[in-house]
Amino acid sequence: MKSGLRVKKALLSAFAASFILLLTGCWDRLEIEERAVVLGISVDTAPPGAAKREGEISHTAEGFPVPDVHMIRVSVQIALPGKIPLGPGESGGGGKGSEQTVWVVGAEGHTVDDAIMNLQQQISGKLFFGHLRVIVVSEDIARRGMQNINDYFHRNPEVRRMAWMMICKGKAEKLMNAAPELERVPALYLMSTMDNAVKLGKFPENYVGMYWSNSAKQGQEGYLPYVELKKHQNIEVSGVAYFKDDKLEGMTKPFQVAAYMSIMGMNPAGYRGVVKIGGASDSVMVYATSRRSTIKVRMQDGEPIVNVSIFTEVNLEEKINDQITIKDSASLIQIEEQNKKSLQKETKALILEMQEKGADIFGFGEYVRAKKPGYWNARIGSKSKWQRAFKELRIEVEVDSKIRRIGMKAK
Amino acid sequence: MKQAKHITTVQVAAIMTSTIIGVGVLPIPLFAVRGAGSGAPLVTLLGAAVAFVGLFLITRLGMRFPDQSIVQYGEVVIGKWLSWIGSIGVIGFFAILTSLTAREFGEVVITSVLTKTPLEVTVIVMLLLAAISTRNDITTFAYIHLFYFPLLLGPALLIVALSLKNADLINLQPLWGNTHKGMLTNVLTIASLFQGSFIITSIIPAMREPRKAMTASVFGLVIAGGMYVTIVAATVGVFGSEETKNLLWPTLELAKATSLPANVLERLDAAFLAVWVTAVFTTLFSSYYLAVKELSKLFRLQDHKLFSFFLLPAVFSMAMVPYNILHMYETIQNVGRIGLFVTIAYPGLLLVVAILRKKRGEPSEKRSAG
Numbered sequence: 187m188k189s190g191l192r193v194k195k196a197l198l199s200a201f202a203a204s205f206i207l208l209l210t211g212c213w214d215r216l217e218i219e220e221r222a223v224v225l226g227i228s229v230d231t232a233p234p235g236a237a238k239r240e241g242e243i244s245h246t247a248e249g250f251p252v253p254d255v256h257m258i259r260v261s262v263q264i265a266l267p268g269k270i271p272l273g274p275g276e277s278g279g280g281g282k283g284s285e286q287t288v289w290v291v292g293a294e295g296h297t298v299d300d301a302i303m304n305l306q307q308q309i310s311g312k313l314f315f316g317h318l319r320v321i322v323v324s325e326d327i328a329r330r331g332m333q334n335i336n337d338y339f340h341r342n343p344e345v346r347r348m349a350w351m352m353i354c355k356g357k358a359e360k361l362m363n364a365a366p367e368l369e370r371v372p373a374l375y376l377m378s379t380m381d382n383a384v385k386l387g388k389f390p391e392n393y394v395g396m397y398w399s400n401s402a403k404q405g406q407e408g409y410l411p412y413v414e415l416k417k418h419q420n421i422e423v424s425g426v427a428y429f430k431d432d433k434l435e436g437m438t439k440p441f442q443v444a445a446y447m448s449i450m451g452m453n454p455a456g457y458r459g460v461v462k463i464g465g466a467s468d469s470v471m472v473y474a475t476s477r478r479s480t481i482k483v484r485m486q487d488g489e490p491i492v493n494v495s496i497f498t499e500v501n502l503e504e505k506i507n508d509q510i511t512i513k514d515s516a517s518l519i520q521i522e523e524q525n526k527k528s529l530q531k532e533t534k535a536l537i538l539e540m541q542e543k544g545a546d547i548f549g550f551g552e553y554v555r556a557k558k559p560g561y562w563n564a565r566i567g568s569k570s571k572w573q574r575a576f577k578e579l580r581i582e583v584e585v586d587s588k589i590r591r592i593g594m595k596a597k
Numbered sequence: 598m599k600q601a602k603h604i605t606t607v608q609v610a611a612i613m614t615s616t617i618i619g620v621g622v623l624p625i626p627l628f629a630v631r632g633a634g635s636g637a638p639l640v641t642l643l644g645a646a647v648a649f650v651g652l653f654l655i656t657r658l659g660m661r662f663p664d665q666s667i668v669q670y671g672e673v674v675i676g677k678w679l680s681w682i683g684s685i686g687v688i689g690f691f692a693i694l695t696s697l698t699a700r701e702f703g704e705v706v707i708t709s710v711l712t713k714t715p716l717e718v719t720v721i722v723m724l725l726l727a728a729i730s731t732r733n734d735i736t737t738f739a740y741i742h743l744f745y746f747p748l749l750l751g752p753a754l755l756i757v758a759l760s761l762k763n764a765d766l767i768n769l770q771p772l773w774g775n776t777h778k779g780m781l782t783n784v785l786t787i788a789s790l791f792q793g794s795f796i797i798t799s800i801i802p803a804m805r806e807p808r809k810a811m812t813a814s815v816f817g818l819v820i821a822g823g824m825y826v827t828i829v830a831a832t833v834g835v836f837g838s839e840e841t842k843n844l845l846w847p848t849l850e851l852a853k854a855t856s857l858p859a860n861v862l863e864r865l866d867a868a869f870l871a872v873w874v875t876a877v878f879t880t881l882f883s884s885y886y887l888a889v890k891e892l893s894k895l896f897r898l899q900d901h902k903l904f905s906f907f908l909l910p911a912v913f914s915m916a917m918v919p920y921n922i923l924h925m926y927e928t929i930q931n932v933g934r935i936g937l938f939v940t941i942a943y944p945g946l947l948l949v950v951a952i953l954r955k956k957r958g959e960p961s962e963k964r965s966a967g
Contacts, residue, residue, distance in 0.1 A: 556770035
């Protein structure tokens with residue numbers, strides 16, 4: 187009796203367990219060949235006449251009206267299954283451009299989703315964004331505003347926050363079609379360009395998630411890398427594209443990235459600077475090895491004053507001619523002094539430029555909000571008010587710099 | 598039948614922690630920043646403090662009546678009929694809490710992982726799992742919780758530790774936040790995330806040493822509360838309070854933005870979700886167990902297994918009530934805050950009356966406790 191009950195119990199629970207197996211099923215099964223893995227996306231303005239060519243896929247003239255916005259062109263770079271080199275053994279062969287590893291297709295639409303759906307209508311596999319690494323946005327789209335783009339990628343659960351978003355000079359689609367020699371997958375080349383720029387100190391680490399966080403902050407604006415396609419299909423990091431709210435406000439020069447990173451105390455440092463001593467031809471090249479900066483806020487007469495104090499460690503890398511001799515530590519002091527002056531001018535110029543535009547990419551406003559909440563709550567309290575206050579903000583910059591090493595030559 | 602008294606203090610602390618940490622892990626930074634911006638960790642701490650008041654009351658009551666749970670000593674303290682109302686309130690509330698937990702689980706799964714799986718399936722699988730598990734006795738219940746306990750803390754702490762390199766202290770200053778609109782509401786919402794701790798009322802009768810119940814409660818709450826505060830601080834530290842307001846599940850987003858060093862795993866959200874399923878299960882398990890167990894005590898039954906499946910259709914249909922995800926969160930917050938009456942005010946009332954009427958449980962009393 188008792189054992190019979192136990193058997194019955196065991197059978198029953200096995201039955202119940204088998205039900206669970208049935209229930210979990212494979213609703214979400216999707217073979218890898220059936221999905222179109224998107225590695226990169228570009229967003230451009232659509233060429234004129236796009237509205238006429240567009241099929242009624244996400245909207246019709248009647249029920250779901252056409253949104254009243256400018257048309258955009260979205261191109262995606264899809265990895266071809268089986269063609270992406272996986273191991274070191276495979277990557278040696280080939281190298282005949284990117285045509286074989288990816289497929290670049292594009293479509294026009296009114297919004298990002300509209301364009302992607304127009305594209306999906308033409309592609310058999312389901313577009314899958316889980317491996318999206320690079321989002322390239324053209325300059326004119328960014329000037330018009332990033333809200334739609336940010337919203338789409340923010341909302342999509344597949345997109346990772348570690349992807350790179352960049353602003354591109356000219357047409358963004360060209361970057362999707364670029365076929366660099368070094369890497370067989372163009373999107374991965376774009377990504378490694380940025381990752382190596384970070385490692386070499388050419389650009390701060392700034393994934394799309396960080397851009398979103400910075401843009402959302404009340405006392406800070408977002409920024410993105412500004413890139414340009416060069417003649418040999420290589421990509422130049424040509425400055426910081428800075429935003430005000432969601433609109434592109436302008437671009438800095440590449441060297442100003444160094445000034446920006448100095449103000450923020452970001453490491454590793456990687457830019458070289460020419461330091462002029464005395465005459466026009468008596469110059470040396472130095473490079474910073476590490477930076478430190480402290481940003482302090484103090485109140486004076488009811489107004490905040492931001493104090494930025496930068497310290498860089500510098501090595502000497504090159505001498506332009508032999509008129510300068512470097513044989514004792516005293517001779518380095520002159521270079522140090524000049525380097526300090528140059529860096530101070532450079533950083534002040536960058537801050538002034540940003541103040542003119544009202545784009546606080548440094549996050550000084552965040553410091554005011556965090557350190558002087560009394561003032562912030564009473565006088566600022568919102569992003570738009572800070573944008574105005576930032577223009578009048580008093581900012582002091584102090585620079586200290588030390589030369590440590592001179593390479594392997596004795597003088 | 599005298600109930601076996603096996604459960605140790607450590608087990609109770611583990612039960613408390615794993616019960617409290619549940620679905621709430623994902624949206625808690627959002628609730629916290631809605632309260633006070635950069636003061637989010639403080640809001641969480643205050644929420645935990647409010648929750649502690651409730652936990653203190655219920656544990657005190659439990660220690661006063663070490664052989665009984667709230668349904669039983671309720672009758673002793675305020676009489677049969679009044680306590681019926683209270684008990685039905687407790688049971689009903691935890692049944693609703695179970696259904697909402699399952700629904701929230703289903704919504705997260707369907708949004709982020711299994712987009713094509715019907716919601717009903719994810720919900721019912723989870724509920725079935727909990728229902729089957731509640732057929733165990735309280736000793737097994739304690740072992741299951743103790744078993745999953747390290748699994749809950751480890752990965753979450755790992756994510757926090759790894760994400761700290763991207764955190765910026767400026768995001769967490771000023772500590773008390775810039776604006777305090779809606780601070781009280783969100784403190785209460787967060788306090789309601791701790792309501793699973795009410796399970797202590799069912800455990801104390803099975804504890805080996807009921808006088809140590811308070812120690813166990815405090816430990817459980819401190820671990821779970823500390824965990825919540827750490828997660829909130831890490832999330833706000835990485836994203837900043839304004840960006841956290843843009844995210845439905847900031848903790849999941851944090852896992853997405855965190856990678857293991859040396860490119861072992863580039864995003865931890867899949868790993869995190871796997872652990873989180875366990876956390877949801879333990880929470881669901883506890884609230885379901887509480888409802889089932891107390892219901893059987895209400896009807897003076899020896900065995901609670903009867904109700905495990907009996908409650909299932911009701912719990913499942915309640916889970917299907919909210920018509921969209923935002924409505925679900927509104928419901929969860931409202932139900933949670935109203936639930937504070939059940940988990941704080943009702944035990945408070947019982948304790949006051951018990952003290953006034955000098956009612957006290959007799960440890961030697963031979964009572965049937967199922």
